[in-house]
Amino acid sequence: MDCANRRTEAARLYHEVTKHSYTSVRTDGHYLDWNNRPFPFKIYPHAASLALPRELNLSSLPALKAISEQNAVDPQTPIDLDRLARLLFCAGGLTRKRKVGMEYYHFRAAASAGALYPIEIYLASGPDIAGLEPGLYHFSPADLKLRGLRRGDWRGVIAEACAMRSSVAQARCVLVLSAIFWRSAWKYRARCYRYCFWDTGTMMANLLAAANAEGLRTDAVVNFIDSEIERLIGADGEREAPLCIVALGSGSHPGRTDMDMPPLQLETVPLSMEEKNYPDLIAMHRASRLIDSTEVSSIAVDHSVEPGGSEHAPECSGLGETIVRRGSTRKFAEEPISARELEAILDNSSGHPYCDFPPLVDTYLIVNAVEGVESGAYFYSRRDRRLQLLKAGNFRGQAGYLCLEQPLGADCSALVCYMADFNRLLDTMGNRGYRAAQLEAGLHGGRAYLAAYSLGRGATGLTFYDDDTVEFFSPHAAGKIPLLMVAIGVPA
Ligand SMILES: Cc1cc2nc3c(=O)[nH]c(=O)nc-3n(C[C@H](O)[C@H](O)[C@H](O)COP(=O)(O)O)c2cc1C
Structure with a gap:
C-alpha cells in the first residue's frame, strides 16, 4: 500500500520552505x-x-x-x-x-x-x-x-x-x-x-x-x-x-x-x-x-469533548451578538485587560471538541499588560488551566517583531501563540497531523476572538516569523512549530 501520509519528510519540507523570516520577507519580491x-x-x-x-x-x-x-x-x-x-x-x-x-x-x-x-x-x-x-x-x-x-x-x-x-x-x-x-x-x-x-x-x-x-x-x-x-x-x-x-x-x-x-x-x-x-x-x-x-x-480516534470554561466566568454578551459584532482589531491601545478576562479567554477557548484527532496544540503567550499578571513569556497548560512563567520582563518589542513587525503585537495586552510538537503530531497522524494541528490552532484562535469580543475586548489573528518565535519561547518550545498568533487587548 502506498502510505504517502507516513512519509513525513514531506510535511517537514513544506513547513521549511514556507517559513517567514526577517530576510525572506525582505527578499522575496512578491507583489x-x-x-x-x-x-x-x-x-x-x-x-x-x-x-x-x-x-x-x-x-x-x-x-x-x-x-x-x-x-x-x-x-x-x-x-x-x-x-x-x-x-x-x-x-x-x-x-x-x-x-x-x-x-x-x-x-x-x-x-x-x-x-x-x-x-x-x-x-x-x-x-x-x-x-x-x-x-x-x-x-x-x-x-x-x-x-x-x-x-x-x-x-x-x-x-x-x-x-x-x-x-x-x-x-x-x-x-x-x-x-x-x-x-x-x-x-x-x-x-x-x-x-x-x-x-x-x-x-x-x-x-x-x-x-x-x-x-x-x-x-x-x-x-x-x-x-x-x-x-x-x-x-x-x-x-x-x-x-x-x-x-x-x-x-x-x-x-x-x-x-x-x-x-x-x-x-x-x-x-x-x-x-x-x-x-x-x-x-x-x-x-x-x-x-x-x-x-x-x-x-482516526473518537475524541470526546473536553470542555473548556471556568465555573465563575465573567459576564459576557450572547453568542449571536458577539458573532455579528466581531471584527479584527486594527489598532490596540497600550492598555491592560484584567487577569480575570485573560483567564476567561484562555480557559474558554482551549477545550477540545468532539472530533477524530487528539489535542495537538500547545498555548504560549507574551503578556504585555494584564493587571495582576507579571509581564513576560508564559506557557498555558490546557490541562491545569494554569500559566507557567517562562521568563519575566517587558517583551513588547519582541512581541511586535515576532508577528512580522506589526505594531498590533506590541500594543496588545497579550499575544497568544499556538504551537505544536512537530515530532509528536507527525508520529501520531503522519502528514495528516500537520493539517489537524493547523486547523486546531484556527479553532482555538477563532474561539479566542469570540471570547475577547464577548467581554468587550478586541482581538486579531496574526502571522509570524517561524524560527524566531520558536527561539523566543525556547528551551520550553524546542522541537515545536508555531501555528498561529492571536493578539488580544483593548481596541484603540
Ligand atoms: C489566520 C489569520 C491570520 C491573520 N493575520 C493577520 C495579520 O498578520 N495582520 C493583520 O493585520 N490581520 C490579520 N488577520 C485579520 C484578517 O485580516 C481579518 O480577519 C480579515 O481582514 C477579515 O476582517 P474581520 O476579521 O474584521 O472580519 C488574520 C486573520 C486570521 C484569521
Whole structure:
C-alpha cells in the first residue's frame, strides 16, 4: 500500500520552505496583482436555488458558555431551515460591507487571513430536515441561499469515506468545508496551505459554538478518504480540496452507501483571469492524503469533548451578538485587560471538541499588560488551566517583531501563540497531523476572538516569523512549530 501520509519528510519540507523570516520577507519580491484578484464567492449560475430564512434570531446564550461547549446536548434536537440558516450564517455569513478604494468588501462572521475567504461550505442533508429535500447543496453566503448540486441522501457516502464513522452516518446533516486554494494563494502563495486550515478553524469556532447553543451534537472529522469527498463535491484535490467534515445533530437513520455518483460537472463563474499553481502546496496536500478506510481507521480516534470554561466566568454578551459584532482589531491601545478576562479567554477557548484527532496544540503567550499578571513569556497548560512563567520582563518589542513587525503585537495586552510538537503530531497522524494541528490552532484562535469580543475586548489573528518565535519561547518550545498568533487587548 502506498502510505504517502507516513512519509513525513514531506510535511517537514513544506513547513521549511514556507517559513517567514526577517530576510525572506525582505527578499522575496512578491507583489499583489490587483487586476487578477480572485473573486471571493463561488457561483453556480445554473443551479437551482433555495432561499434560507433571513429572520435569524441568533442565540443569546452567553458566548463563553457556547464556545466552551457547556450546554446540554439533546440527541433528538431537530434541524429545520431556520436552525440551518443560523448555523450557516454563524459559520460563513456576511456581516459587514466596507468600501476600500473603489471597491466594496464584504466581511464575514469568522475572521479570514487577508479577508480572502478561501473556504466554501457544502451541505449533505438527510431525510428529516423540515423544508429541505435530501441532497447535496452549496451554501452561498452572498445571497444566503443554498444551491442544489445533487439529489439524494449523501450522508452514507460521506460516512463511508470516514471509515463508517457512526456520528456522520446518523447526523441530521453533514457539512464539508473545502478550500479553493487560489483565493488565498493569490496573496500568500504556497504558505496559504496553512492559512486555509486556520480559516477553516475560525469558521469551525463559530459553527461549533452556534451548534452547541442550539443543543446540537457535533463531530469534527479531518480523517477521510480525500478522493471520495472530492468526487462528491466536484473538487479536483489540487485547485479545490475538502479539509474538514462536520456532522451536525444525531439520531437520524443512516444514509445509503451504494449511491451512484456520476462526476459533478456544474459550471462555476471563474474567480480571476488567471489562476496560478503552487507546487509546494500541491505536494503537501498530496502527501497528506488518505487513500482507503484502513488508512483512515489507523489514524482516526473518537475524541470526546473536553470542555473548556471556568465555573465563575465573567459576564459576557450572547453568542449571536458577539458573532455579528466581531471584527479584527486594527489598532490596540497600550492598555491592560484584567487577569480575570485573560483567564476567561484562555480557559474558554482551549477545550477540545468532539472530533477524530487528539489535542495537538500547545498555548504560549507574551503578556504585555494584564493587571495582576507579571509581564513576560508564559506557557498555558490546557490541562491545569494554569500559566507557567517562562521568563519575566517587558517583551513588547519582541512581541511586535515576532508577528512580522506589526505594531498590533506590541500594543496588545497579550499575544497568544499556538504551537505544536512537530515530532509528536507527525508520529501520531503522519502528514495528516500537520493539517489537524493547523486547523486546531484556527479553532482555538477563532474561539479566542469570540471570547475577547464577548467581554468587550478586541482581538486579531496574526502571522509570524517561524524560527524566531520558536527561539523566543525556547528551551520550553524546542522541537515545536508555531501555528498561529492571536493578539488580544483593548481596541484603540
Ligand atoms: C489566520 C489569520 C491570520 C491573520 N493575520 C493577520 C495579520 O498578520 N495582520 C493583520 O493585520 N490581520 C490579520 N488577520 C485579520 C484578517 O485580516 C481579518 O480577519 C480579515 O481582514 C477579515 O476582517 P474581520 O476579521 O474584521 O472580519 C488574520 C486573520 C486570521 C484569521
